[in-house]
Amino acid sequence: MSTTSTAAASATDRSEAARAFLADFRSMSTFGATAGGGVDRQAGTAADGQTRNWFRGLVEGHGFEVRYDAVGNQFALLELIPGAPYVAMGSHLDSQPLGGRFDGAYGVLTAAHAAIRLKEAAQGAKFNIAVINWFNEEGCRFKPSMMGSSVFTGKLPAEQVLETTDPHGTTVREALESIGTIGDFSLDVAAYLEIHIEQGRSLEDDGLTIGLVESTWGANKYEFVVHGEQAHTGATVIADRHDALLGASLLVAAARDIADEFSTEEHAVITSCGEFTVFPNSPVVVASRVNLLVDLRSTDPDVLAAADAELHRRVAAIEQRASVEIKRGAEHVWASKAYDASGMKLAAASADKLGLPYGTVRTLAGHDSTNMKDIVPTIMLFVPSVEGISHNEKELTSDEDMLAGVDLFTELLGRVARGEFV
Numbered sequence: 001m002s003t004t005s006t007a008a009a010s011a012t013d014r015s016e017a018a019r020a021f022l023a024d025f026r027s028m029s030t031f032g033a034t035a036g037g038g039v040d041r042q043a044g045t046a047a048d049g050q051t052r053n054w055f056r057g058l059v060e061g062h063g064f065e066v067r068y069d070a071v072g073n074q075f076a077l078l079e080l081i082p083g084a085p086y087v088a089m090g091s092h093l094d095s096q097p098l099g100g101r102f103d104g105a106y107g108v109l110t111a112a113h114a115a116i117r118l119k120e121a122a123q124g125a126k127f128n129i130a131v132i133n134w135f136n137e138e139g140c141r142f143k144p145s146m147m148g149s150s151v152f153t154g155k156l157p158a159e160q161v162l163e164t165t166d167p168h169g170t171t172v173r174e175a176l177e178s179i180g181t182i183g184d185f186s187l188d189v190a191a192y193l194e195i196h197i198e199q200g201r202s203l204e205d206d207g208l209t210i211g212l213v214e215s216t217w218g219a220n221k222y223e224f225v226v227h228g229e230q231a232h233t234g235a236t237v238i239a240d241r242h243d244a245l246l247g248a249s250l251l252v253a254a255a256r257d258i259a260d261e262f263s264t265e266e267h268a269v270i271t272s273c274g275e276f277t278v279f280p281n282s283p284v285v286v287a288s289r290v291n292l293l294v295d296l297r298s299t300d301p302d303v304l305a306a307a308d309a310e311l312h313r314r315v316a317a318i319e320q321r322a323s324v325e326i327k328r329g330a331e332h333v334w335a336s337k338a339y340d341a342s343g344m345k346l347a348a349a350s351a352d353k354l355g356l357p358y359g360t361v362r363t364l365a366g367h368d369s370t371n372m373k374d375i376v377p378t379i380m381l382f383v384p385s386v387e388g389i390s391h392n393e394k395e396l397t398s399d400e401d402m403l404a405g406v407d408l409f410t411e412l413l414g415r416v417a418r419g420e421f422v
């Protein structure tokens with residue numbers, strides 16, 4: 001065969017592989033699809049179960065074996081060399097309520113397609129391949145987020161996770177049993193790779209296709225409960241009120257003020273309140289209690305510590321001003337930490353080979369790789385999010401950028417499988 005016809009044949013293979021990826025992405029996005037163009041696949045719901053079963057069918061059709069561990073992490077195993085250690089890749093198929101189609105799901109499907117492509121050209125591979133769909137990365141129905149990978153990496157006990165309840169009292173164990181995705185599998189992995197949408201706008205702003213993630217931001221997430229006293233909104237004079245809603249509102253505003261006050265040119269502080277529940281939430285009743293979640297994030301541990309201390313100092317002042325009691329409940333904290341530098345170099349060499357423009361980025365959001373990088377050498381990559389929109393039905397990554405990410409991930413996986421990383 002001439003060089004020209006070989007090149008033409010491989011271009012045809014590439015476009016067939018690209019079409020197959022986009023077709024699978026469209027099929028996957030029908031599960032839990034919402035009217036606004038997004039998906040609603042909260043962990044352990046019927047829609048999550050349907051997506052997991054679809055994924056199982058997809059990979060089994062390509063010769064993978066599917067297993068589940070005790071907290072519902074889904075492992076698709078591709079054995080290339082019997083007895084060899086595993087390189088794992090993954091992300092998550094669960095979503096936020098009214099979430100986007102790309103968050104997590106893009107990474108799981110890309111990992112599967114990279115493995116399928118590797119299988120067809122596996123000469124020189126020294127590892128077997130696992131694609132992992134981590135249970136409950138999002139942490140909306142069951143808290144905390146990154147639940148499955150936290151258990152896998154020994155940061156949370158499985159028993160505690162299984163007894164965790166959603167707002168209706170359903171446990172994780174019951175939810176996993178209801179969708180039939182619980183087992184007793186376990187796996188040792190030698191290295192971990194993840195690709196995800198950026199969920200920010202730095203790649204788009206800089207005209208880049210690929211982000212090499214160099215570190216996570218530190219994050220402190222707290223559950224607060226503001227206790228007041230239920231009263232009549234008209235008949236109770238202001239001086240006698242213990243208004244939990246006022247206290248909680250002051251806490252939300254304080255968190256925002258802290259972001260403004262503590263951010264510097266070099267180190268931003270980002271704060272939010274993403275969940276806020278008022279009791280009894282009735283039009284003529286002064287609130288007796290508010291549950292809220294506040295999170296603070298920064299790239300710099302000292303700046304984060306200073307912002308955190310200020311938040312706690314203000315809690316005491318808010319208690320006085322609103323005449324309420326504020327209690328801090330569960331916390332979920334992770335430190336700013338670097339990804340493996342040699343992994344970033346390997347990803348950069350892979351991008352160079354494919355001629356893809358790339359740059360280094362930091363991740364503001366937590367990902368399953370945030371946990372995995374603490375136990376094995378880990379590489380994390382991003383593809384652009386249009387206008388940085390995420391956790392929103394309008395979340396979008398172009399077909400072109402998705403396919404560039406699949407090509408790069410395939411190239412990178414090939415190198416890792418041949419032993420160029422670990």
Ligand SMILES: [Zn+2]
Binds near residue numbers: 103104137367
């Ligand atoms: Zn995600």
